[in-house]
Amino acid sequence: MIKVEGITKSFKVAKRSTGLLQAAKALVHREHTIVEALKEISFTIEPGEIVGYIGPNGAGKSTTIKIMSGILVPDGGTCNILGYTPWKNRVEYVKNIGVVFGQRSQLWWDVPVIDSFELLKDIYKIPQPEYKSTFDLLIETLELKEIINSPVRQLSLGQRMRCEIAASLIHNPQILFLDEPTIGLDAVSKIAVRQFIKTINQEKGVTVVLTTHDMNDIEALANRVILIGKGSLLYDGNLEELRKRFGSQKTITADYRKNPNPIDIAGTSVISWSPEHVVLSIDTEQTLSSEVITKLSSQLELLDVTIESQPIEDIIIQLYKEFQI
């Protein structure tokens, strides 16, 4: 469905040092640096997938999304989505996709949300009955009934984001690109947005590509992640695999009856210790957690034990460090 091959894109960035003198100098002679935003990115996405596209700030995530949605023209490489090359057949192609840029707005600021929807209906030439049914569904699932008649400028960020997502889906696209859809949202709104993305993926079979910095989004939605850094593709696979490969660390937290002896168990490292509480870190590839617990219980009178996998956030930080991005 989506086939991206060897996409490269570079930007020319004007450069000058701080200060008035430098600014004056830049009037005559400007220095530029070429920033390679994407280097030979390739991947394939099948229909009905939800793919999390992650990477640190400036990795090239948004650039990829913009190329895939026909906004930017890459310097090299090919891209075939639904049989179109996005930047060549832009007008015919974009009918089939929906795009949300979390930090931008596509709604008309001064008029009620519903007027923006009506305009989109005409722009996408959606027949009335089809529009009505999609509209009703969106209103219901995104809970927009109360806010649809208010001008956009009077909405909160969370309300606006729900409207933005609805606006991107009003023409029933087959593919949805979400560029940081949960940026700046509170926990409740985030969950609502995630729930909705899941629903349209399962019920309508919409293929979703989303970029985010919130790993909870990825965990809740995507079974496949693509990691890029400094413009190169670093990892492409499912989340469990990523965990296995990079997240073999587990933490064991134990509470016990007061015991002044410090704890030392082979294959573990102590993160924190008090006479009643200890947090150990183990590498499950070398030590089994069951062994550690057996040893703990032989030494101490255990009250409570919890084992936690490393949070995905930590894995990502570790990954960024490992790839030096």
Next chain:
Amino acid sequence: MKVYASILKIRLLIGMQYRSAAWAGVATQFFWGFISIMVFEAFYEFAAVTPPISLRELITYIWLQQAFLAFIMLWFRDNELFDLITSGNIAYELCRPTDLYGFWYAKLLAQRLSSALLRCYPILILAFFLPKPYNLTLPPNVSTFILFVVTLLLGLLLLVAISMFLYISVFITLSPMGSLLVFGVLGEFFAGLIIPIPLMPLWLQKIAYVLPFRWTADFPFRVYSGHITQNDAVIGVFIQLGYLLGLLWLGKLALNSVLKRVVVQGG
């Protein structure tokens, strides 16, 4: 076509949200019109030779200019489009299944139409009922009036085509101020908005007649007052059409070439 009608509708809706701005605009233009008329009146009183355009025609010219300000002023701009380009929101515009030139053209046209629709009536009506000689007079006959409507609307289409270049230039300069000043000052001057073209020195008139700007304002207003004969007006309509087609073609070409190199600002 329906898209363009919807854009006009949403523009009218937005325009009507700012009613006090519309009324303030009407008041300003009325005031400005009066001042201009009085200045010209003073000049005419002490003119050594008979001016090439009569005071009556000139007064009509000025009232029409004030009433249809939104149709003829290059500085009358859509800041939203500038913001789209400089802030990077153009990303959303490019996700729409429409040709960008047509879409923006419709937006700009809708903005001018909606603004003029809201503001021209009060000025026209008031100007009609002013005491002589300050009032707006009716055109000499019906066919002149029809020609005026045709040339005014063609002039509007032409002006929007010219103003498109302003927006296209912002893709490169990223700041609308420079283009606005250059286009605004030159365009308005050569459209006869500061001094009506017949009052310019001959050599300047020659330049003005070559440039496209005068076809947007000077031409329709003089058709209305009868200063331009009907025969000349019909020929003028064809010249307007020629300019319009040429500029549309050039604008489309220019926009397509900047879009190939577009950078979405702000990540």
